[in-house]
Amino acid sequence: MTTAGMLSHLRRWVLTPLLTLVAASFVLYTAVWLQPGNPLTLILGTRASPAQYRYMAHKLGLDRPMPVRYWDWLTNAVHGDFGTSLVYKQSVTSLIGPRILTTLLLVAYASVIILVVGVALGIIGGMSPRAAPVVAGLSGLGVAIPGFVAAEMLTALFAVKLGWFPVLGSGQGLAGRLQHLTLPAFALAIASIAYVSQITRAAVSAQEQSPHVETARGRGLSGPRILRRHVLRNAAMPILTVSGLTMASLLAGTLVVEYAFGLGGIGSLLDQSVQDKDSNVVLAIGLILVSVFIVTTTALDFFQHLMDPRLRLKATATWH
Amino acid sequence: MNTPALSRPGGTAPEPRLLDLSGLRVDLKTGGRWRTVVQGVSISLETAHAVGIVGESGAGKSVTARAIARLLPRGARVGGDVRFDGEPVWGMSRARLRRFRARDLGIVYQDPRAHVNEMHTVGDFLAEGILDHSPRERRERAIAALRATGIADADRRLSQYPHQLSGGLLQRVMIAAAILPGPRLLVADEPTTALDVTTQSEVMAILAEQRRARQLAMLFITHDLDLAAAVTDTIAVMYAGTIVESGPSATMHERAMHPYTAGLLAARPPATRVASLHTIPGRPTAAYESGPGCVFASRCAYTQQRCLEARPEPRQLGDHVISCHRAEELQGTLRRALERA
Amino acid sequence: MALSARLSRVPALVRAEEPRAKADTAAAAAGCLCLALLTVAIFAPLLAPYHPDTINAAAINHGPSAARLLGTDSLGRDVLSRAVYGARLSLLGPALVTVLSTTLGTAVAIAGSWVGGTFDRITARFMDILFAFPGLLFAVLAVVAFGPGLIAPVIALSVAYTPYVARVIRAAAVHERQLPYLETCQLLGYSSWRTAVYHLLRNVRLLIVAQATLAFGYSLLDLAGLSFIGLGVQPPAAEWGLMVSEGDSALLNGYPYESLAAGAAIVITVVAFNVLGERLTARSQSRQ
Numbered sequence: 021m022t023t024a025g026m027l028s029h030l031r032r033w034v035l036t037p038l039l040t041l042v043a044a045s046f047v048l049y050t051a052v053w054l055q056p057g058n059p060l061t062l063i064l065g066t067r068a069s070p071a072q073y074r075y076m077a078h079k080l081g082l083d084r085p086m087p088v089r090y091w092d093w094l095t096n097a098v099h100g101d102f103g104t105s106l107v108y109k110q111s112v113t114s115l116i117g118p119r120i121l122t123t124l125l126l127v128a129y130a131s132v133i134i135l136v137v138g139v140a141l142g143i144i145g146g147m148s149p150r151a152a153p154v155v156a157g158l159s160g161l162g163v164a165i166p167g168f169v170a171a172e173m174l175t176a177l178f179a180v181k182l183g184w185f186p187v188l189g190s191g192q193g194l195a196g197r198l199q200h201l202t203l204p205a206f207a208l209a210i211a212s213i214a215y216v217s218q219i220t221r222a223a224v225s226a227q228e229q230s231p232h233v234e235t236a237r238g239r240g241l242s243g244p245r246i247l248r249r250h251v252l253r254n255a256a257m258p259i260l261t262v263s264g265l266t267m268a269s270l271l272a273g274t275l276v277v278e279y280a281f282g283l284g285g286i287g288s289l290l291d292q293s294v295q296d297k298d299s300n301v302v303l304a305i306g307l308i309l310v311s312v313f314i315v316t317t318t319a320l321d322f323f324q325h326l327m328d329p330r331l332r333l334k335a336t337a338t339w340h
Numbered sequence: 341m342n343t344p345a346l347s348r349p350g351g352t353a354p355e356p357r358l359l360d361l362s363g364l365r366v367d368l369k370t371g372g373r374w375r376t377v378v379q380g381v382s383i384s385l386e387t388a389h390a391v392g393i394v395g396e397s398g399a400g401k402s403v404t405a406r407a408i409a410r411l412l413p414r415g416a417r418v419g420g421d422v423r424f425d426g427e428p429v430w431g432m433s434r435a436r437l438r439r440f441r442a443r444d445l446g447i448v449y450q451d452p453r454a455h456v457n458e459m460h461t462v463g464d465f466l467a468e469g470i471l472d473h474s475p476r477e478r479r480e481r482a483i484a485a486l487r488a489t490g491i492a493d494a495d496r497r498l499s500q501y502p503h504q505l506s507g508g509l510l511q512r513v514m515i516a517a518a519i520l521p522g523p524r525l526l527v528a529d530e531p532t533t534a535l536d537v538t539t540q541s542e543v544m545a546i547l548a549e550q551r552r553a554r555q556l557a558m559l560f561i562t563h564d565l566d567l568a569a570a571v572t573d574t575i576a577v578m579y580a581g582t583i584v585e586s587g588p589s590a591t592m593h594e595r596a597m598h599p600y601t602a603g604l605l606a607a608r609p610p611a612t613r614v615a616s617l618h619t620i621p622g623r624p625t626a627a628y629e630s631g632p633g634c635v636f637a638s639r640c641a642y643t644q645q646r647c648l649e650a651r652p653e654p655r656q657l658g659d660h661v662i663s664c665h666r667a668e669e670l671q672g673t674l675r676r677a678l679e680r681a
Numbered sequence: 682m683a684l685s686a687r688l689s690r691v692p693a694l695v696r697a698e699e700p701r702a703k704a705d706t707a708a709a710a711a712g713c714l715c716l717a718l719l720t721v722a723i724f725a726p727l728l729a730p731y732h733p734d735t736i737n738a739a740a741i742n743h744g745p746s747a748a749r750l751l752g753t754d755s756l757g758r759d760v761l762s763r764a765v766y767g768a769r770l771s772l773l774g775p776a777l778v779t780v781l782s783t784t785l786g787t788a789v790a791i792a793g794s795w796v797g798g799t800f801d802r803i804t805a806r807f808m809d810i811l812f813a814f815p816g817l818l819f820a821v822l823a824v825v826a827f828g829p830g831l832i833a834p835v836i837a838l839s840v841a842y843t844p845y846v847a848r849v850i851r852a853a854a855v856h857e858r859q860l861p862y863l864e865t866c867q868l869l870g871y872s873s874w875r876t877a878v879y880h881l882l883r884n885v886r887l888l889i890v891a892q893a894t895l896a897f898g899y900s901l902l903d904l905a906g907l908s909f910i911g912l913g914v915q916p917p918a919a920e921w922g923l924m925v926s927e928g929d930s931a932l933l934n935g936y937p938y939e940s941l942a943a944g945a946a947i948v949i950t951v952v953a954f955n956v957l958g959e960r961l962t963a964r965s966q967s968r969q
Contacts, residue, residue, distance in 0.1 A: 036809075044813045047822070054826035149414060164951035166902040168909040169944035172925055176937040187933060231454035238409050239469050239517075240442030249468075253459050272815035279910045280929070291910045294825055302825055306818065314813050328459075 037318040041311060042094070048306045049090045052299050059106055059299055093303065102304035107296045112304045116286055120308075123274050123285035125197060129205035130212070131267045138213040139259060142220020146255075147228060147247065155221055162214025167273045170207040171280035178203060188282040204281045208273050212266045219262040223255035230254075257328060261320050268316035271309050356426030358557050359385040359408065359525055363420035366403050366581075368413065375628040377403050378581040381420070382654070383559075387524065390551065390558040392568030392589065394604070395578035396624040401561045404578075405527050408559070409445055410437060424525070442469070446518030446556075448547075450530040452510035456502045462486075462513055463498030469520045485516035488553075489546050508539035512546060519550055526551070526558045533562070544571060565604050569593060577601045580635035581627025587660035594678070597662050599640045602674045634665065642670055708960035714953035715894075722768035729762035733919045742931045745938060752938045754924075755931055760939045764946055767919040771905060772950070774835050774914075778900035781839035783893040786846025791881055793847070794854040808844035816841040816903045824912045831914055834907050838900050846892050853885045853965075887965035894958035898951040905947050921947050 059082070060073050068076075077083045081092065096103070102112035145155030165173075179187045185203045227233060228251055236250045274287030282288075286305050293301035366378040378400040385391055393401045406412050408422055410429060422429040424444065432440060449455040456465055466482040473481065479498070486494035489512040502510055511531060518526060528547065532540040548571050551558055562568050568575050569589045576586040577600065585598035596602045603620040622639040633648040634640070640647065644666065652663045664670070721728060731749075737757030744752045751760035789808070793801040814822075816838055823837030824830075858881070866880060882889075905922030907913035914920040916927070921943040928939030 040810055040813055043810045047810070047814070051822035051826040056828060160956065161948070161952060164898065164902075164948045164955060165944075166906050166947065168906055168922070168925055169947055172929065172932060172937070172940040172944055176932050176941065180933060180935060180937070231449065231451065232457040234411055235447070235449065235455045235514075236457070236468070238411055238441055238445070238447045240438040240440070241468060242438065249460070250457055254457065269815050272817045275817060275821070276906045276910055290821070291912070294821060294912060306822065309815070309818055310813055313815065317812075 033318055033322050037314050041314050044310045044314070045094055045097075045307055046090060048303060048310065049093060050086075052303055052306075053086055053089075055297060055299065057297050059297065063106060097304070097307060102307075103300040105293075105298055105301050107293070107298040107301075112300050115301065116289070116304060116308075119284055119286045119289055122197075122283055123271075123278070123287060126201050126204055126208065126274060126277070126283065126285060127267070127270045129198070129201050130209040130270055133205055133209045134212045134216055134266060135263055137209075138216030139220050139263070141213070141217040142259070143224050143252070145217065145221035146224025147251070152221065152225070155217060159214040159218045159221070163211050163218070165210050165214075167207050167211065167276040168280050170210045171204065171277055174203045174207050175281075200281075201283075204277050204283060207280070208270060208277045211273075212270065216259070216263050216266055220255070220259050223258045224251055227251040227255045257324060260327075261324055264316060264320040264323075268313050271312055356423065357384045358387050358389070358425060359383075359559070360421070360423040360426075361404070361408070362423075364404065364407060364422060365419035366400070366407055366412065367417040367419075368403070369415055374417070375626070376581065377627050378407070379627050381578075381581070381583055383576055383583065383586075385525070385557045385559065387557055388551075388555040389574070390560060390572040392560045392562060392572035392575045393578050394562055394565050394568045394575055396563055398624050398626045399578045400581035400627060401578055402529050405447075405529050405559060405561055408525075408527060409441055409447060443521055444524050446521070446523035446526045448511075448514050448518050448526065448528040448531045451534050452507060452514045453502070456510060456514060458502050460501075461498065462500055462502065462505070465502075465513070466498070466517050466520060469517050481520060482516075485520045486513070488519070488550060489513070489516045490542070491516070508535050508543060511535060511539075511543055515543070515546060515550070519554065519556070522554070524557060526556045527561075528558060529561045530563070532567070547571065565593070565601075566608065577604070580625050580630050582635050582663065583654065583661075584636060584664070585660060585662045587658075587662075591659075594675075595658070595660070596674060596678065597657060597660050597667055597671060598636075598664050599642055599670065599674065600636050602678060603639075605678055634663070642666055642673070705960055705964070707956055708964075711953045711956035711960065714949070715957055718768065718950050718953065719772065721765060722772045725766045725769055729759075729765040731759040731762040733758060733763040733766040734917060735759070742934065742936050744936060751942050752936065754927060754939045760924075760928075760942055763919040763924060763939075764921070764942050767921045767924060767943065767946070770831065770914055770918055770920040771901065771922070771946070774831055774838075774904040775897045775901040777835045778838045778842065778904070779893050779897045781836070782842035782846050782896050782900075783889060785839065785843045786892070787850050787882075787889055789843065790847040790850035791854050794851050794858055795881070804847075808847055811841060811844045814841055816899070817906060820903060820907050821912060824907070829912045829915055831904075834904060834913055838903055842896050842900065846896060849892055850885060850889060853888050854881055857881050857884055885965070887961055891958050891961035891965055894954045894961065898954040898958065901947065901951055901954075 058073075060068075060076055064072060064076055074083075081089060084092075093103070100113060102116075104110065105112050105115050108115055141155050141159070145152045145159075175187060179185045186200055189200055232254075233246060233250050236246045241250075271287075274285055275291055276287070277283070278285045278288035279291050286308065289301065290305040290309075292298075293305070361381055361383045364378055364381040365376065367374050367376050369375075381400075381404055383391060383393070383404075393404065395401050403412070407418060408424075408429065410432075412418065418430060424440065429437070429440065463479070463482060466485065467475075467478040470478055470481060482498060483494040486497060491497055491509065491512055497505070497509075497513070502513075505513065511534075515531070526547075531547065532543050535543060544567070547558075550556065558572070560568060560572050565575070565577075569592055572589045574586060575589045575592050576583045577598065578584070579600050585596065585601050587595070587597075592601070593605055596605055600620070603618075606618040607620060609617060620639055625635070625638065627635070631637070631648065633646075633650060634643075634652050637643045637647045646665050650665070652665045654661050654663045655667075657667050735758060737753065740753045740757040742753060742755055743749065746752070749759050749761065751764065754760055754763065789804055793804045811819075819841040820834040820837045823833040827833035862880070904913055905920070905925070908920050908922030909926045911926070914923055916923060924943035925940045925947075928937070928941075928943065931937070932940045
């Protein structure tokens with residue numbers, strides 16, 4: 021690869037996302053900075069003297085201009101220091117640490133469900149014209165079901181009525197946790213399953229009707245071979261991209277689902293911190309969410325580039 | 341339509357022809373309605389024989405070609421008979437159909453970029469046609485096929501991707517893939533329409549050469565009457581889903597007997613002088629747009645009442661088969677019109 | 682001749698083919714449903730059997746009965762009436778988001794594609810930064826900065842959705858820009874700015890409407906979700922997301938009516954608008 025090529029790749033997948041991340045972190049910080057109310061009251065209470073407030077403000081560095089405070093926060097955050105929670109009085113990192121695990125488990129569980137069920141439904145809908153309207157109808161319905169509505173519906177049916185799953189909490193041990201996370205994972209996954217199955221169905225169906233599949237059929241290739249090497253191989257790109265993007269946006273969905281099921285993850289913590297005005301926690305979780313999003317979309321873009329021979333070989337393509 | 345009669349040693353039962361379409365009719369469902377696209381098409385081919393199907397867009401040529409391989413869209417209605425070596429193609433089991441497509445039939449499509457999977461290398465594409473061979477044999481035969489179609493550095497090409505090849509080169513690859521399994525019938529659907537003129541003649545030369553070398557029968561579809569005349573033995577002229585005239589290629593341009601064929605011939609721009617173009621008034625119609633009478637009646641200059649009422653049956657006139665009520669009367673008129681053009 | 686009169690003659694030059702609209706039952710049904718929902722919101726006081734805020738301590742968490750088709754909630758209020766009145770707040774937010782994001786997105790897209798150059802690149806960068814924020818997160822940030830309610834999240838979501846609308850419209854606008862008819866207009870002497878706005882808009886208007894209906898559905902989901910977690914519309918207002926949350930304890934006790942009714946209202950509305958939006962998008966693309 022040429023130096024120019026390397027540089028442009030570096031710019032596209034390292035520099036630009038990094039800059040976007042920094043810009044996003046600035047937006048994040050500005051929102052928190054605009055927050056009405058005085059964080060000092062959380063620390064000193066409401067009856068301290070003005071001198072005490074000023075002293076505390078100076079000690080915490082709250083009297084410096086915003087850009088300086090922003091930069092300070094960012095550089096610390098890069099090192100893993102997100103400051104102290106104003107509400108829980110412990111380091112934000114120690115607060116988030118255990119909760120991240122719960123959220124990650126939830127998101128991973130939901131992701132598996134989405135990939136398996138969503139893609140399978142989509143393939144069925146794309147290859148079989150009889151199944152297509154059924155899949156399309158179900159997925160049209162599914163995208164309209166947000167996490168919290170799904171949470172209530174699933175709870176009402178499977179937890180309350182049938183008693184198969186517990187209603188609240190995160191559970192103990194791996195099996196216990198999985199059982200507790202099943203309903204939340206499905207609630208989180210439903211809308212995404214529907215969306216992924218729509219995209220999959222469209223991609224598979226488009227490939228199935230494409231000229232190159234006609235060529236493959238005309239050469240007498242077997243059904244499974246055509247499906248594998250010509251339909252799925254070509255449809256994989258949009259399917260994987262959308263699946264990846266969907267999984268990235270699952271993090272935002274945990275906000276709602278964790279609240280609904282009383283799970284101790286970073287989603288519910290974010291919600292709580294916003295209401296408590298615990299700025300450092302809000303900043304930390306916000307930064308995590310945005311970073312994951314940006315990293316995932318960049319990784320997907322890179323993966324897409326890698327997998328498509330047309331894009332990968334563009335630099336070397338010559339015509340004879 | 342019948343090919344010019346070949347004399348046989350007396351006493352033997354007639355062998356089935358390589359390809360026999362009789363009374364082919366295809367209805368497709370578009371926009372929720374059934375539309376007849378091909379009606380009453382009868383064509384037959386002997387081994388190593390080339391037939392050209394000539395017509396304008398929408399005449400039903402591609403649909404006819406795909407009907408032979410059973411590559412029609414799901415839910416298409418097909419009537420009539422398609423027989424390969426006496427065996428009905430539309431009655432074949434799926435396994436038999438796959439073998440037929442893999443071994444006996446080779447198809448070259450119009451647009452190589454759309455018809456070759458961009459995600460696989462040229463080598464993989466070729467190898468897929470002969471999966472029942474060892475990898476080494478596949479490679480050797482692929483290289484041989486590429487060389488046969490005039491591709492010099494075949495070795496290198498095997499590991500390249502379709503987007504790295506020019507249109508003409510890719511079309512040669514498609515031809516190589518089509519002849520690789522050693523088929524007996526080649527169906528070429530406007531193989532050179534998407535190419536520039538120079539590449540066109542190169543590709544046509546390759547096709548003709550391979551045909552001769554392998555004794556391939558060919559069904560050649562095109563809108564270019566002259567091109568068909570150059571590479572085929574017989575020409576069938578198609579309009580609105582029907583064959584209106586068929587006859588030997590060599591003399592078609594002099595002895596066209598159907599007003600449509602004559603119109604096509606007259607509409608060719610002359611290469612040696614500047615003159616205004618004769619065009620056939622109106623636009624090409626599809627099968628489902630024609631009424632009860634002759635399909636060409638609405639655009640024909642010689643239409644009479646009976647042309648609008650009854651569809652003319654194909655009948656033999658000299659060495660042509662023609663569907664026209666007024667064929668005999670118009671012979672002289674048409675010949676004079678052709679001479680003037 | 683007045684410019685407007687001259688412009689009105691131009692349609693003859695504007696794209697040759699305008700295929701006749703086919704009957705589309707799904708779109709029609711969805712469209713009717715959307716209108717019905719909007720009607721319910723507007724005429725809520727006429728349609729609801731009871732007042733949504735009347736508390737009745739004696740009738741807490743009752744199931745459906747003849748008098749109260751969907752039962753009562755944890756404060757004895759009639760669920761059906763709250764659901765009907767809830768349409769107002771639940772649909773107002775999305776309506777505002779739709780109008781704002783569509784206007785902004787279209788303006789950015791058409792300006793960007795027409796002016797091109799540095800302006801286009803800068804706006805693209807802005808859009809990229811916005812793309813890094815899932816809509817809900819942006820709304821949460823707005824609540825952080827400005828407190829809970831409806832207005833701040835609405836504005837946040839409008840900004841968050843703008844890049845999505847802009848991207849789709851821009852792609853179509855870029856495609857339109859290359860078509861010969863625009864060049865013809867310029868050659869004929871029509872002012873370039875007017876040409877851009879008038880003709881581009883006319884030809885992508887169907888796509889714009891399609892995007893708007895889709896934005897409506899998604900913003901409804903986000904806003905209701907925000908109310909569910911307590912950061913959006915605040916009690917005692919009647920809003921579907923809030924109702925799903927408030928009905929949670931009743932649901933755990935076997936009375937899921939409030940939650941499920943509000944949830945169903947959300948789902949039905951989003952489905953209706955999505956179907957309409959998708960049909961319109963397909964229609965706008967088939968005209969390309």
